[in-house]
Amino acid sequence: MTETMSYCFAGGGTGGHLFPGIAVAKEIRRRDSRARITFLSTGRRMERQLLRSIDCEVAELPSAPFTVRPWKLPEFFWSAFEGVRRARNLLARNRVDAVIGVGGYCSVSPGGAARMTGIPLFLLEQNAIPGKANRLAGLWAHTVFVPWEKARKWFSSKVRVVPAGNPTRKLLRAxxxxxxxxxxxxxxxxxxxxxxxxxxxxxxxxxxxxxxxxxxxxxxxxxxxxxxxxxxxxxxxxxxxxxxxxxxxxxxxxxxxxxxxxxxxxxxxxxxxxxxxxxxxxxxxxxxxxxxxxxxxxxxxxxxxxxxxxxxxxxxxxxxxxxxxxxxxxxxxxxxxxxxxxxxxxxxGRPDAARVVVNHIERALFRKDRKLAKAG
Structure with missing residues (x-):
């Protein structure tokens, strides 16, 4: 991986979803100052404020949670279709190498777009019981990073699940x-x-x-x-x-x-x-x-x-x-x-979780590059 790498983070809605993604993005940036980092989110003010802490491109996606209420289904299906369309365009335009979902319903459309375009999808799950978005996106994921071993059971046995802990902001306590x-x-x-x-x-x-x-x-x-x-x-x-x-x-x-x-x-x-x-x-x-x-x-x-x-x-x-x-x-x-x-x-505590996650992502992308080189 000698060329500039491009990563797309997707999801949000709460700080609890965004903070692990920001921690991983900062670890990527620490290793490669040239890396291109994009965040796809709902565009809420809180998200824009938090994302100022990292040098990245921020784009908004239409997103609506799944619902069984008939009068809200049209909005859900429109946002899902439009979200996938916009995500595919961005992934192609930025020549994204990996999509990293951080949870929240805004992460589902980019996950689907990654699956359609053959881009590896990695998921960050923060809880012992995964949310609906990550459980759905987990069907398409290359690797799911979970906080504890017991969270493994919520994902398909065909998906690689790594108990890496939750990536956190740099926290000093002395x-x-x-x-x-x-x-x-x-x-x-x-x-x-x-x-x-x-x-x-x-x-x-x-x-x-x-x-x-x-x-x-x-x-x-x-x-x-x-x-x-x-x-x-x-x-x-x-x-x-x-x-x-x-x-x-x-x-x-x-x-x-x-x-x-x-x-x-x-x-x-x-x-x-x-x-x-x-x-x-x-x-x-x-x-x-x-x-x-x-x-x-x-x-x-x-x-x-x-x-x-x-x-x-x-x-x-x-x-x-x-x-x-x-x-x-x-x-x-x-x-x-x-x-x-x-x-x-x-x-x-797993203060090294961000490092562990990025190690796994880099290894997966390195193996993908080797396979492409051999095929070429």
Missing amino acids: NYLRPYGYFGLSPYRKTLLVMGGSQGALGLNRRIYRAIAELAEFNKEIQVLHLTGGKGDGSLVEAYRDAGIPAVVMPFIEEMDKAYGVADLAISRAGGTSIAELTAVGLPAILVPFPAAAHDHQRMNANEMARTGAALVVEEKNLTPGEFRKLIAGTLFSPAALKEMRRASRSL
């Missing part, structure tokens, strides 16, 4: 780098990080809001960094103030390494990307699975963490103010518990 000053936080308090993700933030924010008063007795010892997803910011600020708890409340932060760097304990949803990052930095967590997650995949993800002792799991309906206080008191103020959870979390 005590001497803990950036308390970035947030205006104190190095002398225990720091609780709350994050609900892009889809599950509202429900988690409401539960935390109702429970904040229960932490007032700890207001001389703790501080909170709360990432709201843009939902309920004002009421949370007031609740922390009323409880006397120093808190930084913000909708989102791109520099998540700084957030993880100051945290002693996280309260989080259990999306695949969040879990991959928590384990990459070895951060103890209380996981609250998003109850509306497709196929209940967040509960399965959380159970993988709990099985090793890296996290505690509580259902959203059970996260009462009293239970919240009990969980915080039993973990954040227990050095032994935090130490054991950190150890278990690190044992699950």
Whole structure:
């Protein structure tokens, strides 16, 4: 592979889908500064914002989720047909060597286009139970990269499945780098990080809001960094103030390494990307699975963490103010518990996942080039 390589990433809709793709794209760029990288996505503002972190071409595709509602089927079939048509044109125009699907229904049309044009398709699956898009695209894939071995069973035995872990952003977590000053936080308090993700933030924010008063007795010892997803910011600020708890409340932060760097304990949803990052930095967590997650995949993800002792799991309906206080008191103020959870979390972490994924992709493309050379 001596000529400039061209890669097309497809999918999105949430940060949880995009972050692994961005991590792989950055690893490709680190190895080959000349590589051409294109992202096909839904064009949402959040996606455009995140994709600014990498030098790439961004193109939008029409996309609509599959539905059984008759009045929405025409939109679905039109978007699927038009998505495949546009994807085929882009793959040909950019002379794409590999398509890398990151999940989300926007990844299906480019996957189908890759199959039609003979371009190898690689999939990044973030969860213990794959989503519908990746299960469908898995029928055409050369390789599917999964976070855990148990996810293999969801794909055909004819497809190559590699338990590579979830590629994550570069995350540094060392005590001497803990950036308390970035947030205006104190190095002398225990720091609780709350994050609900892009889809599950509202429900988690409401539960935390109702429970904040229960932490007032700890207001001389703790501080909170709360990432709201843009939902309920004002009421949370007031609740922390009323409880006397120093808190930084913000909708989102791109520099998540700084957030993880100051945290002693996280309260989080259990999306695949969040879990991959928590384990990459070895951060103890209380996981609250998003109850509306497709196929209940967040509960399965959380159970993988709990099985090793890296996290505690509580259902959203059970996260009462009293239970919240009990969980915080039993973990954040227990050095032994935090130490054991950190150890278990690190044992699950795969900070090298992006490197492993790109190694497999490069080997597959190298073998393809050799076959073409022999055929020629």
